[in-house]
Amino acid sequence: MSLLEIKDVIYEADAKRSSRILDGLSFSVEAGEIHALLGTNGTGKSTLAYLIMGCEGYHPVSGDILFEGSRLGHRPIHERARLGITMAWQEPVRFEGITVNDYLTLRNKDADTAELLALVGLNPALYGLRMVDRALSGGERKRIELASILVLRPKLAILDEPDSGIDMLSTKDIINVITAFKQNGSAVLLITHREEIAMIADRSSQMCNGRVICSGDPAKVAEHYKARHCGVCSGLECHYV
């Protein structure tokens, strides 16, 4: 039994078939693995993340999402979180009046915030008492979000483009954090469109046009992705592999 199993999921933004974003998508994530999901912009990667997390307005038209063998159905977000699923949004939202230390200890008051901040490359002395508000840069906010879900020790962490907005020099920090999830025993669904980030995964899948078109060894999937073998990506008639 896979930790997460997506079975033939169809999702449409509204009732019209022309708004179909996920088109019979199937794939799985195993416990404890880093599974990269590669795809160009607009292929439905973030939509899939919202469906797994159970965000408002995101329910499949058909198909199933199973977690540890059970259908997630219409469970609300907090129930999914308590099952062990969590998510770091591509652009984390800001909060007024909540310090970084408070944010990191939302669910675990004993968390070592200094250690968490250091792990994501932020100086605890400079950041612990700052607010999680607009004064933080996009990259700083993103690192804090990663730290805040790392401390939860989830069974499945969905990371939606954790590298976006992070400078190239700091990519190593982000890779270290992703690796830390695995060391904690968490599985990671790593959504990205950068194949070099995906190379740290145990397995990869490539999405195109609302479907997973190939899965397997990260190097091979990355090669496939880079070469734009998918017809939709290369502008040719699509032939799923």
Place this chain on the structure above:
Amino acid sequence: MSELDDIMRAFGEAGGHQGALADVNTAHLVASGHSILSSHSVEGLDVQARETQDGISAKVTVRAGVKLKNPVHMCFGVLHQEGTQRIEMDVRLEEGSSAQFIAHCIFPKAEKVRHIMDATVAIGEGAEMRYSETHYHGLSGGVEVVPKAMVTISRGGRYFTDFTLTTGRVGKLDLDYTVDVGEDAVTELVARVFGHGRDGIHIRDKVLLTGKNARGLIKTRVAIEDDAVAEVTGITEGNAAGARGHVDCMEIVKDRAVARAIPIVQVNDPGAKVTHEAAIGSVDKRQMETLMAHGLLPEEAVDIIVRGILR
């Protein structure tokens, strides 16, 4: 137990620093109803306070060049169920002085209480005043709070005020501050209020950026629930070259509560710039989803978001 003991106990329960009132190096003024229960001054600070028919009148002066090391603590309140307390304050910070004032206003049993504050504040050239006022009300909603202030800031002066009413029922609040900001002077007006039941909240902040390069910020954070009503008016006028102002109002609404925000920005000099932002609505969906993805229940998430904006 004396009235002073009573108000000191309420002051402590409301989070006030009782030790500060016994410190000879810290000035204070304590009044219950229209009785002055205790006062103490320090060098460089003149306080002339007297009892009036329905409250107190105080003239407070920080002498030129004096920078008060410790905050001046003030504690006002009505401990009975009914009563009126009118506070008349005339505060002057002379040239180059600086002082911080911390006021606690306590009405724990109020059923029918009026608390009126009429303040005139003059900030001298290069002087700085920080004033924070925190209210502690009971749960009956029987308080009417009417704080009014007229503030003038001379060249290079700074005036910061922070009004907080987030504990207990608001009752009726009618806050009205006007600040005239001189050349190179700065002001920040912050108000945080949490309304419940049938509370009525009316906030009107006005900043006149009169001098060249004057700076002003009005920041208001209001959360209301049940059948509470809030109206927030933030007015900023840019009347001189280089003046910069901003009005920032956020109101979170739950249940049947009704909120209104009226930002008024006016520029009378082409070299001035005034901006505003106002957000009214229920709790932000993305914030809720983010906290729930951390495993918080919806009601826990709302509580954290509301307490955050009122912090």
